[in-house]
Amino acid sequence: MRRYLFTNDKVRDEGETYDVVIVGGGLAGLYCALNIDPKHSVAIISKGGIDSGSSWLAQGGIAAVTQETDSFEAHIQDTLMAGAGHCDKKAVEVLVREGPEVINDVIRLGVQFDKDEDGNIIVTREGGHCCRRILHCGGDATGRVMTKTLGEVASGRENISVFFNTFLVDILTDKNGAIGVVVNDGDEDRVIYSRNIVIATGSIGQLYKFSTNPKGTTGDGIAACMRAGAVCKDMEFVQFHPTALAVGVEDGKMFLISEAVRGEGAVLRNKSGEAFMYNKHSLRDLAPRDIVTREILKNMMKTGDDCVYLDVSDMDEEFFAKRFPTIFEKCRSLGINVPKDSIPVHPTEHYLMGGVRTDLHARTTVSGLYACGEVACTGVQGANRLASNSTLECLVFGRRAALKINGDFRKNDGYKFEMPRSEEFDDVCPPDSEIDDDIAYMKSLMTEYVGAIRHTSSLEYTHRELDRIYDKYRKRRLENIKEYTVFNAAVASTVIAESACKRKESIGSHYIVD
Numbered sequence: 001m002r003r004y005l006f007t008n009d010k011v012r013d014e015g016e017t018y019d020v021v022i023v024g025g026g027l028a029g030l031y032c033a034l035n036i037d038p039k040h041s042v043a044i045i046s047k048g049g050i051d052s053g054s055s056w057l058a059q060g061g062i063a064a065v066t067q068e069t070d071s072f073e074a075h076i077q078d079t080l081m082a083g084a085g086h087c088d089k090k091a092v093e094v095l096v097r098e099g100p101e102v103i104n105d106v107i108r109l110g111v112q113f114d115k116d117e118d119g120n121i122i123v124t125r126e127g128g129h130c131c132r133r134i135l136h137c138g139g140d141a142t143g144r145v146m147t148k149t150l151g152e153v154a155s156g157r158e159n160i161s162v163f164f165n166t167f168l169v170d171i172l173t174d175k176n177g178a179i180g181v182v183v184n185d186g187d188e189d190r191v192i193y194s195r196n197i198v199i200a201t202g203s204i205g206q207l208y209k210f211s212t213n214p215k216g217t218t219g220d221g222i223a224a225c226m227r228a229g230a231v232c233k234d235m236e237f238v239q240f241h242p243t244a245l246a247v248g249v250e251d252g253k254m255f256l257i258s259e260a261v262r263g264e265g266a267v268l269r270n271k272s273g274e275a276f277m278y279n280k281h282s283l284r285d286l287a288p289r290d291i292v293t294r295e296i297l298k299n300m301m302k303t304g305d306d307c308v309y310l311d312v313s314d315m316d317e318e319f320f321a322k323r324f325p326t327i328f329e330k331c332r333s334l335g336i337n338v339p340k341d342s343i344p345v346h347p348t349e350h351y352l353m354g355g356v357r358t359d360l361h362a363r364t365t366v367s368g369l370y371a372c373g374e375v376a377c378t379g380v381q382g383a384n385r386l387a388s389n390s391t392l393e394c395l396v397f398g399r400r401a402a403l404k405i406n407g408d409f410r411k412n413d414g415y416k417f418e419m420p421r422s423e424e425f426d427d428v429c430p431p432d433s434e435i436d437d438d439i440a441y442m443k444s445l446m447t448e449y450v451g452a453i454r455h456t457s458s459l460e461y462t463h464r465e466l467d468r469i470y471d472k473y474r475k476r477r478l479e480n481i482k483e484y485t486v487f488n489a490a491v492a493s494t495v496i497a498e499s500a501c502k503r504k505e506s507i508g509s510h511y512i513v514d
């Protein structure tokens, strides 16, 4: 019998039913909802508010071929190159070729990309791109503007209901695949039936001590899909963004200094002022992210410093403040007088290339269960994601999931789920303080040993330790969100470490020194 997290006698089941349930209120989930045939009822379940996911924080922009000087071939080539030869070429073709279409569609829905004085959309450059092709909104507030706009459209649609602050506990399955979810809104676990379920829950950043990802990114979607029988892929490929702000860290959440800042001419320097990317790659500071990250870490190891510096002094103040208003405000609030002062930065966890394996229509290996956005592994990101391809992936594959659901719609038939018996889990969870200690320990293992530079022996040690913690919770009775979260975190961390152990060669973001 498969494992469910909830305790059967505590779940409320009043037959609440939607045609489609989408878990995740970021770009992938929202755009998927907007593409579902309006005759179908849709529930969007979001762990926090509209501003709580990673989409909201996306600064740089969205990559797409919109300029005459650019081409699909060039975008495909850059994606494959950054992905270190590990991408699924068919998925990359889909991503790139459908890019302009989804861009036009979100413009139609109200998204305003930044324009020059003549009304032309402005594009910028980021790491790994051979030319300027990144569209942006509000300077460096692309994710915020897009998520807010799509969220407003969704909340005006009669067929869409949004449930904020609602946690995904489990995906219910029977022999025919997905049949619903159990969610918890803080008070109780309750069943929502649906035979068309989309998981768009984002990622795993908070499995690390430091990440650019928000608080809720604890691998819940991945763990729930795995319990439902879905297959995961490429979990060892974790991307570390080269330039997180090295000061003002709040609760493990690091503020991002967008790669677009380098796209506009900023240069990385070490404490001695040396522009150390100069001889390291033909794209210098705009080399793919994994390469820049490793060069920064090597520099920090060599010099013993705990950061490097982003020299932005070539930009004038007016330009910087207008082009990067969020970054400007944040730096100034911390006493960094940009653009005169350099910005102290160091690499931090940013994105998971792997995830729940999906096909070109966002289908997982479980019937009726779809995944899109960061939680999914479509194959487009390979072993190292090209900058600003993730926002595009959210739209392209969010829409593909919706179109497939519209075409292959699975009807609800009033079926009532028989709750599994749970008496085999008699042991209760340890006290909260012990759970906190376990979470802190898992984060320190992930940070220390499953980072941007890895060693075989410490990966193996980490895997054993994480597996031990997973085992501790595996047969326990879990009764609240905190207990569900530690279990999910143990599952997701263990799978990442296990996959990292299995891959013996360095490729893209998985870099082993021994």
Ligand code: SIN
Pocket (backbone or CB within 6 Å): 058, 059, 060, 061, 256, 257, 258, 259, 260, 386, 387, 388, 389, 390
């Ligand atoms: C950034 O603005 O540097 C982040 C963009 C991304 O992660 O693709």
